[in-house]
């Protein structure tokens with residue numbers, strides 16, 4: 001199921017994996033356990049080094065010689081294996097400009113999801129990222145693995161891809177509060193159905209977002 005928004009085609013490939021087509025270019029976010037794809041990636045954006053976001057096996061499914069890889073510095077050891085590809089290592093706040101798209105890396109971290117007492121799954125100091133990618137008039141925010149954090153207020157994307165599963169990321173209730181801060185036109189829930197969370201977490205947002213925000217629930221392809 002492809003979601004069309006103006007000149008963008010957005011496909012959810014499960015978990016945090018998305019394919020976005022814009023003017024014949026293909027951007028993939030966090031490919032993980034994806035089905036074979038017809039289209040090779042022009043850009044692959046990786047949010048952080050956990051196995052369900054940085055998956056060399058899945059990168060290989062959509063990689064060509066011309067694919068540009070963009071990831072936080074913590075992914076360097078894994079990504080240097082893709083010797084022929086251009087790579088950019090980013091931290092929150094970094095911006096990259098390409099022919100048709102702009103990429104801004106933004107903060108992604110936990111404030112209250114702990115794997116041990118006092119230790120969160122995604123510490124701020126790791127400099128893991130989310131992305132705001134601008135395609136002409138439209139921008140897409142891929143939040144990565146994050147809680148509801150204050151930096152979200154300044155992003156002002158058209159479309160926000162937000163985790164809803166809880167455990168490692170925002171809960172569905174926290175995603176609603178995050179959406180109120182972000183104020184996108186559209187929210188597309190993610191981070192459910194594969195490792196943790198179910199479609200019920202996405203459905204929970206129905207009727208609970210401010211009325212100016214449209215909720216779009218996709219089926220994984």
Ligand SMILES: [Zn+2]
Pocket residue numbers: 048050053122145168
């Ligand atoms: Zn993670």
